[in-house]
Amino acid sequence: MNEDEIKKLVFQLLKQIAPDTEPSTLKPDENIRDTLDIDSFDSLQFLVSLDEKLGIEIPEQDYGKITTLKNLVDYILGKIK
Amino acid sequence: MIEFQMPSLGADMEAGTLIEWRKKPGDAVKRGDIIAEVETQKGLIEIEVFDEGIIGELLIKEGTKVPVGTVMALINPTETTLETRKETISEKPTVKIQPTEEKIVEKATAEKFEERHIKVSPLAKRIATENNIDLSQIQGTGEDGSITKDDVEKAISQKAKIEKKEEKSLPKNLAIRSAIAAAMSKSNTDIPHYYLEKRIDITKALAWLREANSKRPIQKRLLPAALLIKAVAKSLIDFPELNAIWDNEVQIKKEINIGFVVSLRGGGVIIPAIHKASEKSIDEIMEALNDMIPRxxxxxxxxxxxxxxxxxxxxxxxxGADVVFGVIYPPQVAIIGFGGSSQQPFAENGMLGIRTVFTVTLAGDHRATDGLIGSDFLVTLNKQLQNPEAL
Incomplete structure (x- = not known):
């Protein structure tokens, strides 16, 4: 899976939990939760669905490493390699 | 005979529109079965029955808006079903005929139509059946008044337009807004609120949660909310006066059913209840949240x-904001507010440290309780949160 494919999946999953937003307009360094107004519950749902799609388990102590789109995509790339 | 009434889903609900009966006369129902779907300001709600028995009669037509408390159906209670079983055997044909008739109306409008010898082309008939169009409602424009493919297609587009219009006439967030407006106005008019706040160190509780989550697969992870609900429920056991409703006098409730405010995207809130929260484990509370919040x-x-x-x-x-003072949801007598947590300098036992702290508030109904009870409650809640492993 390359960077573009990961982004596409991330946008699709974000859209599911925040259907009124346009995740694809996220800037690389914007805080995802703040920008799309996602609370802790929906944030957990998003991570569960990422786990289901990609089989990557994100431990809680890594939550700080995936706050922006760029961070998240890099993190996933690192995990699936 | 049990009267099944339009239930009240909160002080802010005055009426509901019956959209669909899910049961028909003769159907057996038990506690928890869904009998109907009702459109309310809080969306399309599945209505459950609380009795066991056989549906006798459905008194309200689908599409009718009725006030809370209106008798909608009659249910024959189970105790008597044994006695009446003999009678029902002789009545059986009637019971059987009804559903069969309904099936014909619903699914085979085209066949029923043929019986009445009105002309319709095979293609039109097929399209009508596929799209659930009642041919008897269509005026044919073909030869000898027969119904053509065009007539059916016209009817389909009309039906779609009507359905779209119906959707438009119910802007959900506006409906919710007016429900909140009614309940909160009532609260502010009727309830003399008192307010208390307490700063609570939740470093230990969050550490316990992190430790618990590190051993769990992501699907089983706990959110702080589950812990907070459990801590409140456990504290309430010692403060029954706060777990009550006001109806000219305070009425203490045995079950601790915690309403949890869920904010909706696009505005508005909805408050599903976690029933018997004091008897549930933190895991069970989290499961309840996982089930209810998305719905x-x-x-x-x-x-x-x-x-x-x-x-x-x-x-x-x-x-979020540091402190929230809630407005009591009538007829309840208290609301607990958890502010956003943040790292703060916190002094304890003569030592100053950086701790994760939040402010917990209680708004109480002064008709039902006094500030002292509220204050004692917050002290107890603090103690519970300092011993998360015991929750």
Whole structure:
């Protein structure tokens, strides 16, 4: 899976939990939760669905490493390699 | 005979529109079965029955708006079903005929139509059946008044337009807004609130949660909200006066059913209840949240989800405002508010440290309780949160 494919999946999953937003307009360094107004519950749902799609388990102590789109995509790339 | 009434799903609900009966006369129902779907300001709600028996009669037509408390159906209670079984055997044909007739009306309009010898082309008939169009409602424009493919297609587009219009006439967030407006105005007019706040160190509770989550797969992870609900429920056992409703006098409730405020995207809140929260483990509370929050956001709740809350919790989560003073949801007598947590200098036992702290508030109904009870409650809640492993 390359960077573009990961982004596409991330946008699709974000859209599911925040259907009124346009995740694809996220800037690389914007805080995802703040920008799309996602609370802790929906944030957990998003991570569960990422786990289901990609089989990557994100431990809680890594939550700080995936706050922006760029961070998240890099993190996933690192995990699936 | 038990009267099944339009239930009240909160002080703010005056009426509901029956959209669909899910049961028909002769059907057996038990507690928890869904009998109907009702459109309310809080969305399309599945209404459950609380009795066991056989549906006798459905008194309200689908599409009718009726006030809360209206008798909608009659149910023959189970105790008598044994006695009446003999009678029902002789009545059996009637019971059997009804559903069969309904099936014909619903599914085979085209066949029924043929019986009445009105002309319709095979293609038109097929399209009508596929799109659930009642041919008897169409005026044919073909030869000898026969119904053509065009006539059916016209009817389909008309039906779609009507359905679209119906959707438009119910802007969900506006409906919710007016429900909130009614309940909160009532609260502010009727309830003399008193307010208390307490700063609570939650470093230990969050550490316990992190430790618990590190051993769990992501699907089983706990959110702070589950812990907070459990701590409130456990504290309430010692403060029954706060777990109550006001109806000219305070009525203490035995079950601790915690209403949890879920904010909706696009505005508005909905408050599903976690029933018997004091008897549930933190895991069970988390499961209840996992089940209810997505359904609340999709506005697909069941009547029991919205019934019988005895107290409300509102939580701002991390990064939000520091303090929230709630408005009591009538007829309840208290609401607990959790502000956003943040790292703060916190002095304890003569030592100053950096701790994760939040402010917990209680708004109480002064008709039902006094500030001292509220204050004692917050002290107890603090103690519970300092011993998360015991929750």
């Amino acid at each position: 609340a956001r999709a506005m697909k709740l069941r009547s029991s989800d919205l019934s019988d809350s005895t107290i409300t919790i509102t939580s701002l989560g991390e990064g």
